[in-house]
Amino acid sequence: MDVACLMKLVLMLWITLITSIKSDPSDEACLTHLNKSLQDPNKSLENWNEATFSKPCNESTSTLKGILCNNGRIYKLSLNNLSLRGTISPFLSNCTNLQTLDLSSNFITGPIPPELQSLVNLAVLNLSSNRLEAIRVIGSPLGFRCIE
Ligand SMILES: *[C@@H]1O[C@H](CO)[C@@H](O)[C@H](O)[C@H]1NC(C)=O
Ligand SMILES: *[C@@H]1O[C@H](CO)[C@@H](O)[C@H](O)[C@H]1NC(C)=O
Numbered sequence: 783m784d785v786a787c788l789m790k791l792v793l794m795l796w797i798t799l800i801t802s803i804k805s806d807p808s809d810e811a812c813l814t815h816l817n818k819s820l821q822d823p824n825k826s827l828e829n830w831n832e833a834t835f836s837k838p839c840n841e842s843t844s845t846l847k848g849i850l851c852n853n854g855r856i857y858k859l860s861l862n863n864l865s866l867r868g869t870i871s872p873f874l875s876n877c878t879n880l881q882t883l884d885l886s887s888n889f890i891t892g893p894i895p896p897e898l899q900s901l902v903n904l905a906v907l908n909l910s911s912n913r914l915e916a917i918r919v920i921g922s923p924l925g926f927r928c929i930e
């Protein structure tokens with residue numbers, strides 16, 4: 783293998799590495815839409831902004847309030863008791879590694895998006911103490927633990 787070829791190969795590997803380090807586009811879509819569908823009158827999530835949504839995780843840590851990460855992906859969203867209003871975005875289903883979703887004790891209204899059923903890793907879903915419409919995901923075959 784000549785030097786030029788080798789350098790090309792190294793460059794290609796490097797580009798692949800850089801793109802794989804970049805955060806997951808679906809976590810970004812998830813946060814961007816959630817930020818739009820919720821309102822935060824008490825400014826509890828003041829460090830939530832579009833700039834950080836493109837890379838919410840650094841391996842297991844996140845600078846964003848209420849977010850825990852694992853292997854660079856969001857796995858826990860704990861936004862309980864923050865006086866949040868608005869609705870649950872169906873794009874939450876884009877947080878495909880989500881294991882815990884806690885939106886309890888807020889003033890969230892509207893339906894529970896059926897899209898959430900595609901979150902196959904979701905083990906804990908706590909939507910208690912909100913103003914949601916009839917809960918329909920109870921008894922889902924995916925083994926959700928649903929708390930009203
Ligand atoms: C995000 O979720 C929407 C609605 O469920 C879906 O149509 C879209 O394909 C998803 N996008 C990504 C990047 O996962
Ligand atoms: C969404 O982001 C804006 C800043 O871009 C912020 O002011 C607002 O509080 C955020 N909303 C939520 C629900 O975090």
Ligand SMILES: *[C@@H]1O[C@H](CO)[C@@H](O)[C@H](O)[C@H]1NC(C)=O
Binds near residue numbers: 840841
């Ligand atoms: C990510 O976390 C590691 C270890 O905690 C730290 O050394 C590194 O500077 C962080 N990177 C960014 C971009 O924050």
Ligand SMILES: *[C@@H]1O[C@H](CO)[C@@H](O)[C@H](O)[C@H]1NC(C)=O
Binds near residue numbers: 863
């Ligand atoms: C909810 O938040 C309010 C205001 O910060 C606080 O007084 C209250 O103790 C919290 N309730 C729970 C159950 O954490």
Ligand SMILES: *[C@@H]1O[C@H](CO)[C@@H](O)[C@H](O)[C@H]1NC(C)=O
Binds near residue numbers: 824863864865
């Ligand atoms: C949000 O603000 C309202 C009005 O100022 C206050 O009653 C409530 O306790 C606050 N909620 C939290 C979670 O801090």
Ligand SMILES: *[C@@H]1O[C@H](CO)[C@@H](O)[C@H](O)[C@H]1NC(C)=O
Binds near residue numbers: 863886887908910
């Ligand atoms: C669900 O949220 C409510 C209110 O924040 C809390 O009292 C309850 O313990 C939570 N349940 C679980 C299983 O985390």
